[in-house]
Amino acid sequence: MAQPLMPHATASWLVDNSSLTFEQIAAFCGLHILEVQAIADDTAATKLTGRDPIRAGELTQEEINRGQDDPDYRLHMFKEPDQVRRTKGPRYTPVSKRQDKPDGIAWIIRNHPEISDGQIGKLIGTTRTTIAAIRDRSHWNIANIQPKDPVTLGLCSQRELDALVAKAAKAAGIEAPQDTRFAGDREALIEELRAQREAAARQAEAAHATELAGASGEPVPVDRGFVDPFKS
Numbered sequence: 109m110a111q112p113l114m115p116h117a118t119a120s121w122l123v124d125n126s127s128l129t130f131e132q133i134a135a136f137c138g139l140h141i142l143e144v145q146a147i148a149d150d151t152a153a154t155k156l157t158g159r160d161p162i163r164a165g166e167l168t169q170e171e172i173n174r175g176q177d178d179p180d181y182r183l184h185m186f187k188e189p190d191q192v193r194r195t196k197g198p199r200y201t202p203v204s205k206r207q208d209k210p211d212g213i214a215w216i217i218r219n220h221p222e223i224s225d226g227q228i229g230k231l232i233g234t235t236r237t238t239i240a241a242i243r244d245r246s247h248w249n250i251a252n253i254q255p256k257d258p259v260t261l262g263l264c265s266q267r268e269l270d271a272l273v274a275k276a277a278k279a280a281g282i283e284a285p286q287d288t289r290f291a292g293d294r295e296a297l298i299e300e301l302r303a304q305r306e307a308a309a310r311q312a313e314a315a316h317a318t319e320l321a322g323a324s325g326e327p328v329p330v331d332r333g334f335v336d337p338f339k340s
Contacts, residue, residue, distance in 0.1 A: 121158030
């Protein structure tokens with residue numbers, strides 16, 4: 109069942125401004141009847157400021173009147189509160205990671221100078237002023253700032269960073285860096301596989317030759333030729 113946006117404050121207003129029963133108020137606000145009783149007796153931990161559900165569009169006076177005329181009547185929400193949606197703005201960063209922002213900014217400035225301050229601000233969730241201060245080394249804590257990968261710091265994802273780097277590189281007219289860390293490993297792996305296949309082929313041929321020799325009593329010449337599957 110839908111509930112008012114601020115159930116406790118709404119309950120406080122209904123207690124003070126209507127003759128609805130505690131059960132009716134509790135049912136409408138999604139509270140326990142003892143919570144409503146505590147609000148009515150001013151024994152709640154915090155004194156609440158009432159919230160008018162009529163002005164909020166969640167109730168009508170006619171609906172309240174129906175409830176006051178019939179203690180068994182359960183109030184119905186006139187209009188459900190709008191869902192709270194995050195508006196556009198800087199990326200939210202947990203408090204525990206905010207002190208790491210300068211390190212992440214410094215890393216991007218050092219390793220990807222093609223990324224603009226505006227792009228850094230959206231990625232990390234900071235201001236142009238902070239970025240400029242780190243860039244020209246006028247930041248108040250510049251002595252303690254150590255460039256660190258923002259992905260490792262948890263300030264953004266690797267996918268977000270890669271997409272931004274590619275976009276900035278394209279805008280700057282430069283080729284995005286290619287990851288060649290495993291190029292040598294790939295060649296080594298191909299050579300190892302080729303050697304393994306050649307060895308397996310030789311073993312199979314030798315076993316076949318031995319089997320034929322044992323059956324005829326004479327050695328049988330073996331074709332040592334081997335077709336390299338990696339060559340066209």
